[in-house]
Amino acid sequence: MPNTASVIFSQEERHYTYKxxxxxxxxxxxxxxxxxxxxxxMAAPNLNHQGIVAMLTARFFTFLEGKPCNVYPAPLDxxxxxxxxxxDDTVVQPDLTVICDKKKRGEEGCRGAPxxxxxxxxxxxxxxxxxxxxxxxxxxxxxxxxxxxPQNKRIRxxxxxxVHFDMQRYSEGVIASTVLPGxxxxxxxxxxx
Numbered sequence: 402m403p404n405t406a407s408v409i410f411s412q413e414e415r416h417y418t419y420k421x422x423x424x425x426x427x428x429x430x431x432x433x434x435x436x437x438x439x440x441x442x443m444a445a446p447n448l449n450h451q452g453i454v455a456m457l458t459a460r461f462f463t464f465l466e467g468k469p470c471n472v473y474p475a476p477l478d479x480x481x482x483x484x485x486x487x488x489d490d491t492v493v494q495p496d497l498t499v500i501c502d503k504k505k506r507g508e509e510g511c512r513g514a515p516x517x518x519x520x521x522x523x524x525x526x527x528x529x530x531x532x533x534x535x536x537x538x539x540x541x542x543x544x545x546x547x548x549x550x551p552q553n554k555r556i557r558x559x560x561x562x563x564v565h566f567d568m569q570r571y572s573e574g575v576i577a578s579t580v581l582p583g584x585x586x587x588x589x590x591x592x593x594x
Contacts, residue, residue: 419480420487423509432476436533438490446496449551450523453591454496457519457549461497464584470501470516478510479518481541491537496521496549499581514541517580521549535559539566545580554592 415421416438425433432443446454454474461472475494482489483505497519500506505513518538520531531548538546539561546559546566559566560579571588578584 417490418487419484419489419492422492423487432494434494435490435492436537443494444523446521446523449594450496450521452594453521453549453551454519456591456593457497457586460586460590461499461581461584464581465499469503470499470581471506473498473500473511479515480507480510480512481514481537481543483512493534493537495519501580514538514543516543517545517547517578518543519547519549522551524552535566539564545578547576549591551592554588556588556591 417435417440418438419435422433422435422440427433430445434441434443458472458474465472475496475498477494477498479493479495479498480489481491481493495515495518497517498511498515499517500511501516502513505511505515520534522531535546535548538559542561544561548557548559550556553572555570555572556576557568557570558576559568573588575585575587
């Protein structure tokens with residue numbers, strides 16, 4: 402996931418909503434996320450990051466072919482706390498988003514919590530950012546959240562158990578999704594260069 406470290410404010414500090422966000426005129430390649438009404442500019446991801454996203458997208462796409470769930474790579478707006486009047490103030494763009502409920506697939510992106518989210522860390526990501534997103538995904542009810550750490554060659558998988566995440570760390574072996582039974586990905590294939 403690209404950097405979202407810098408908060409962008411207008412002349413006066415302001416609480417932004419999805420309605421504001423969708424009206425912004427952005428330069429080509431410019432991307433933002435909204436978290437609790439604050440706008441965060443996103444830097445372009447690096448080559449290693451994009452290679453991992455491409456590999457995972459291919460694996461998920463092949464596995465989901467003919468199934469009711471779909472995978473979407475970034476950029477895709479995920480409105481975690483969707484409000485029909487566009488007053489929701491949190492819009493994120495995970496590296497990969499899996500949506501199984503057709504009612505959550507809006508023309509603009511995902512309306513509500515996706516079933517599975519994957520974020521790939523980059524040198525520009527911060528631990529604070531990942532903790533903030535972890536809390537958002539848990540609160541929204543994302544059923545499974547993968548944090549891919551290319552530098553340390555490990556993946557943390559958070560699975561929703563009731564209203565809280567349980568975390569399992571993988572540094573070798575195979576990751577098996579509980580949201581997508583039968584999906585298994587060998588860790589070494591994720592970090593192969």
